[in-house]
Amino acid sequence: MAKPESGFQEAARDGSGESLTSLRVTVNGKQVQTVVPDRLLLSDFLRDHLGLTALKVACEEGACGACTIVMDGDPARACTLLAVQAEGAEILTLEGINLPQGLNHVQQLFQQSHALQCGYCTPGWLMTVYCMVERSIHPDSKQVGQYLSGHICRCTGYRNIWTAVRRALGAPNSDHSSGKP
């Protein structure tokens, strides 16, 4: 497997022959300095090594958005990145935007709109909506649909997700029959 160009120092191997690379990354405001197998996926690094299990692995090819994190300000798919590709990056996961207790504003809107059922895809949506709010996307903008098209929800049929997201972006709390603009 090709070594990543940045962050590569020297070939190190663990007891089972895994090629290792050092990694320095900021996760939810905390500096992490460690050594990881070159081939370790970023999703596995965050979930298994750092215990940040909010992000979910579902399609393993960037098709469903359940593993979405925010990397250097952009939504990113943790399942199609290697951990070493995050060298020097600032990563935000759902754990990093959770309040110490209870639900934040967007989470409350998801609950009130019944915008989740099994909840497996939900952490991914919340990270994308976090970026949309940060970027002040207008609730009636065509961009809303483009952002949401990056996520699959198998349960809700999307109507209530549209409603929750549009409200998170400042749309009035009116009863939209579809949620879509």
Place this chain on the structure above:
Amino acid sequence: MTDRTLEKTRRTGVRRYMGEAILRAEDEELLRGRGGFLPDLPAPGAAEICVVRSTEPHALVREIRKQRALASPGVIAVLTADDLNLSDDALPCLDMIPGTLDARQRVIARDRVRFVGQPLALVVAANRYLAEDAAALVEVDYEPLPPVTDHMAAMNPGATLLYPDLGTNIVYQVTQRDGNAEFAPGDGDLVVRKRFEFHRQVAIPLETRGVIAKPIDNGERLHVESCTQLPQVLRNVIAGALGMEPQRIRVTAPRLGGGFGCKEMVYPEEVLVPAVARKLRRPVRWLEDRREHFASATHAREETVDAEAVVTGDGVFVGLRLAGWANIGAAFGLVGNTPITAMGAMVRGPYCVPNLDAHMFSVVTNKTPLNVLRGAGAPQAAVVMERLLDEAALRLGIDRAEIRRRNLIQPHELPLDRGATGFANAYHIIYDEADYPRCLEAGLKLAEYETFEDERRLAAASGKLLGLGISMYVEITGVGPYETARIALQPDGTVLLYSSIMPVGQGSETTQRQLVAEELGVPIEQVLIRQGDTDEVPDAVGTFASRGAASGGATARIAARTLIKEILANFASALRCEASAVSWEGGGVVIATSAEEFIPMAEIPGRLASLRQEAEPLRIEAESRLEIPKPSYSYATHIAVVEIDPQTGAIQIPRYAVAHDCGRIVNPLLVEGQIVGGTVQGIGEVLRENVVYDSAGRLQTRAMMDYVLPGASDAPSEFRLFHMETPTSFNPYGMRGVGEGGTIGAQAAMANAVADALRDYDIGVDGSGPFNPAWVLEALSRPLSSAPAAKSGP
């Protein structure tokens, strides 16, 4: 609290929970990313398992060589069938009936493989990466056999047999007859004949499957954690396969990241992983990846149906003759014969059709085993009936709504024995109280059916083909045979329900708590729930067939009622008074001895303890077991309006209307969530989703990029819902199920809407499409001779 008078409490009132749109308490954990799904559970010290699966659809297995894999770094063991020493290697099939041949699935292949994805060996290693490395080094010598993929060809004389000992590939058959099965067309009757083909689909919950198994209690027992809708069934199967007493197996199932029937199965891995934990005496974990999910999680829907309807000149359906063949893949699923059985049993839906002659068959092929998916055969049944109705209406020149009016069962004719049987002949299908005509009219009004032709003309002027499709269905819900629940008033004054129903996303945590809070008359915050643990609820049926609220919820509510009786008996005994002197009112005990006194539930454990001069507050338990001899029947009208762009073949859904009746509603917020979610799932199934095998029997659909699920922009632009609430007398609380109806109604409404939009074209074989752009453009290339010149296609 002796100063608290009963009158005071009565004035404060008791909150009712039945029918209230209560927000889900479970959302807090889920929204914080702490849902506790199986892949999130700690598994300290667990080795990881990778399953070596057949790459051949049909072959004899000559040899499995492990040496290279064993030498791979981090490998702990490489195990095949011979290493696991299973007492019983057959997985259960619950819907076999007399005459059914034994095509039960084996836990692990020995000398023959029958589908791509079948487990052959297990690699156990320090982590998943190393396990996958080694799995690639396991060498299997195959002697290929001819693959059988087409179930219709599999029935031909001389076809390759999957199970040569059985002498046939037809392994199950069932006949459903009602009225005069020998019916024949009379003078002036119309005969409508159609073949329907339904394509293979798969549930794709976003959470794949997974199993963790570990020895507990000094190795005396095994704890198995699995993504299952049926923990109690699984426990018994593991016990049988490993030759252990059921009490020595504890199965727990965490919240599921979606089920949809995919997890209503006992899978090979759910037996294999515990077998490895027992053999190696250590915790092990297997997490399914998405690629193997496509090959090894059960598939659904694939069947072919020939239908012949005899219809009078007035549009009244006299009789229906059906033959249907399900492509059930290489072996039985847990209830893999149920979908094709539902075709015969439920095809007539809410329509009278007095005569029925239906012959259904399951055919084995070299594909992944088939099992249930949301709707379990009812979606296909609705497509058959509703397409026949539209065809008859077209040929007789009768309005599509009118022909349905002429065939609907009237309220005064109910309850009605349909002369057919459900699930492995376990019960007669007897429709309960309903108002199908009102449901149809409500749907038509909701969808603005009367003015649709004007809309169609307007759309045509801008080059768009508009179509409208009506469907109605009746669905078997809230099935038995029984359900159980346990409940306890805990020392801290809260009530804890041990429910038999799994949380799969449907909101069972909230609805079950609502039902208990309603019965007890206490705030819902005082009712807690635990689910999915066979040590807590050893005997239960499970979560499927839209039975969570109707069957499981009713059982929970009865448990709460029993708990009240227990509490009152405790007070009567402690006070040495007549039973009639204590009663339950307003969320607590009312004692009418000297001065009337009210003790709210939270204070009961302490009060009883002090009355009995015990130091610790008491814990009071109750159990319930509800026998459910008759299911209840939900029904709905779905109306889809579709808009086809003839340039691209793309289908949009500007409007979708559902009028439905699931009896007494527990939580309208969650009911709407089920209907909208189920409808979009059904829409996706007929618009795009498709499991494809090549002619050599190799699975081509291996990722979510290949199997495209509906996205946020595919949902109908506008949803309109209308709730009817006819209580059913077949359920103690008037409830019917609602989890699957959306999917059932959607396929037929979409099939009719697409056919209506393309009414000037030959759409070819009827069925489930999928109606993707390629299918639409092909249909547009075949204008009917009477049609205006096609203005279509690139």
